[in-house]
Amino acid sequence: MKHLIKLTVNGEEYEVAIEPNRSLLDVLRDDLELTGTKKGCETGDCGACTVVLDGKTVNACLILAVSANGKSILTIEGVAQGGKLHPVQEAFIEHGAIQCGYCTPGMILSAKSLLEENPRPTEWEVREAIAGNLCRCTGYVKIVKAILAVAEEMAKAPVA
Amino acid sequence: MEPFQYHRPGTLSEALRLLQNHGGEARPLAGGQSLMPLLAEGILAPQVLVNLVDIPEMRELSWSDSGGLSIGAVVTQRNLELSPLVQARLPSLADAVSKVASVPVRNLGTLGGNLCHAGPGADPPAILMALNSSLRISGPTGERVLPVEDLFVGPYENALAEGEVLLAIQVPPMPAGAKAVYLKHSVRAIDPAIVGIGAMVQVRNGLVREARIGMVGAGPRPVRARGAEEALRGRPFDEDSIRNAAQAAAAEAEPLTDGYASAGYRRKMVAVFVRRALEKLRVTM
Numbered sequence: 196m197k198h199l200i201k202l203t204v205n206g207e208e209y210e211v212a213i214e215p216n217r218s219l220l221d222v223l224r225d226d227l228e229l230t231g232t233k234k235g236c237e238t239g240d241c242g243a244c245t246v247v248l249d250g251k252t253v254n255a256c257l258i259l260a261v262s263a264n265g266k267s268i269l270t271i272e273g274v275a276q277g278g279k280l281h282p283v284q285e286a287f288i289e290h291g292a293i294q295c296g297y298c299t300p301g302m303i304l305s306a307k308s309l310l311e312e313n314p315r316p317t318e319w320e321v322r323e324a325i326a327g328n329l330c331r332c333t334g335y336v337k338i339v340k341a342i343l344a345v346a347e348e349m350a351k352a353p354v355a
Numbered sequence: 356m357e358p359f360q361y362h363r364p365g366t367l368s369e370a371l372r373l374l375q376n377h378g379g380e381a382r383p384l385a386g387g388q389s390l391m392p393l394l395a396e397g398i399l400a401p402q403v404l405v406n407l408v409d410i411p412e413m414r415e416l417s418w419s420d421s422g423g424l425s426i427g428a429v430v431t432q433r434n435l436e437l438s439p440l441v442q443a444r445l446p447s448l449a450d451a452v453s454k455v456a457s458v459p460v461r462n463l464g465t466l467g468g469n470l471c472h473a474g475p476g477a478d479p480p481a482i483l484m485a486l487n488s489s490l491r492i493s494g495p496t497g498e499r500v501l502p503v504e505d506l507f508v509g510p511y512e513n514a515l516a517e518g519e520v521l522l523a524i525q526v527p528p529m530p531a532g533a534k535a536v537y538l539k540h541s542v543r544a545i546d547p548a549i550v551g552i553g554a555m556v557q558v559r560n561g562l563v564r565e566a567r568i569g570m571v572g573a574g575p576r577p578v579r580a581r582g583a584e585e586a587l588r589g590r591p592f593d594e595d596s597i598r599n600a601a602q603a604a605a606a607e608a609e610p611l612t613d614g615y616a617s618a619g620y621r622r623k624m625v626a627v628f629v630r631r632a633l634e635k636l637r638v639t640m
């Protein structure tokens with residue numbers, strides 16, 4: 196039996212009729228055609244599917260879309276505002292941390308959430324915050340540098 | 356994922372009725388962090404899922420000076436880790452749940468779901484055993500209470516009967532002057548524990564009065580290190596008794612070999628981590 200659910204994604208309201216055996220990840224990608232959220236493992240190990248659900252990062256592959264009924268979701272498509280990249284996105288470009296399209300959306304959302312909760316993280320705290328986001332190729336050094344650089348910038352001139 | 360019916364009851368009685376009506380075909384769902392991969396891979400294919408996350412009794416997190424901390428089964432591991440109440444009263448528990456997987460997994464994954472999943476490398480069982488916790492279980496015939504160590508029957512197998520749910524986890528206040536700690540040994544933060552040791556020690560008049568040690572990764576299910584506890588009780592809390600306790604723990608461990616570590620390595624690490632945990636407690640006393 197299909198369930199009619201409401202999702203607010205990147206500020207826009209959607210109503211979709213779905214079978215309960217669909218992950219939020221599949222509904223975002225296949226029904227809403229928001230393919231910025233990636234599918235890597237479907238077992239919670241890689242974080243390529245990270246989205247922000249009611250203010251908290253979750254793996255979209257590990258939550259049923261029906262369980263997200265009524266919730267507000269931020270995906271990578273909603274991070275830039277009015278055509279302006281978020282400071283985390285800018286820093287990833289500047290520090291060469293945007294190494295591939297697969298892990299980056301999840302890395303950005305985890306980094307953004309960390310900095311909102313803890314604007315002055317230590318390097319260790321940055322590493323813990325992205326522990327659920329797997330880079331399967333290049334490494335974490337530039338990613339960690341980029342996130343720490345944003346924190347430093349924010350300390351100098353707080354951004355809204 | 357095979358098709359299933361999805362229910363999201365708002366009360367405990369409704370959830371119990373749904374689980375009972377569908378017998379073995381129904382399964383509780385909490386945060387889904389362990390269940391979703393099993394559904395996605397077709398390892399489990401229940402016909403009915405009963406989402407427990409709206410049940411008020413299961414959402415409570417409260418403290419009483421007599422009973423200690425009561426943790427509703429669907430309280431998330433992230434909320435426990437960040438709770439000022441838990442950090443103040445039972446810091447070793449807040450620290451232990453912060454060692455589970457990653458922030459996204461802890462944001463949805465519940466303590467009750469973690470325990471019911473009974474994964475062999477799960478972190479919380481070790482510290483909950485050390486802290487002498489018990490479980491409130493609710494089923495068609497009423498409520499019962501179970502010491503936490505009795506929940507674990509084997510890998511991925513718990514002692515709940517059909518139609519029963521875990522309602523809450525009860526952690527008593529720390530005995531006067533006691534200290535507790537959890538140490539996890541894993542390669543990556545997101546991996547299950549190769550070995551995880553929870554320890555609680557109370558010293559009175561220079562002698563160990565109470566010692567409780569919980570181990571994960573030391574066998575097919577989480578267990579108390581009763582021999583190690585015995586090696587400490589009634590003795591001075593010093594290098595000798597700690598060395599004896601670590602040896603006893605390694606001797607009583609029945610570790611398994613899996614993709615993360617061999618049985619032999621695990622046995623050695625049981626001794627190392629029991630010793631480190633106890634030394635960590637000793638320097639703070």
Ligand SMILES: Cc1cc2nc3c(=O)[nH]c(=O)nc-3n(C[C@H](O)[C@H](O)[C@H](O)COP(=O)(O)OP(=O)(O)OC[C@H]3O[C@@H](n4cnc5c(N)ncnc54)[C@H](O)[C@@H]3O)c2cc1C
Nearest residue numbers: 239385386387388389390456464465468469471477478521
């Ligand atoms: C990538 C990854 C890494 C992980 N790493 C770790 C780790 O390092 N350490 C660790 O400890 N765990 C780890 N886990 C396991 C995970 O954290 C927990 O097992 C998980 O949070 C379970 O909680 P849940 O609420 O999501 O349970 P669910 O997945 O919803 O349920 C798990 C099982 O318990 C049953 N159940 C749930 N709640 C109840 C209840 N109240 N009464 C009766 N039955 C119930 C369900 O039917 C199901 O069988 C990891 C998981 C993932 C995906």
Ligand code: FES
Nearest residue numbers: 235236237242256
């Ligand atoms: S696809 Fe969700 S964690 Fe890998």
Ligand code: FES
Nearest residue numbers: 294298330331332
């Ligand atoms: S997986 Fe994206 S940079 Fe390694």
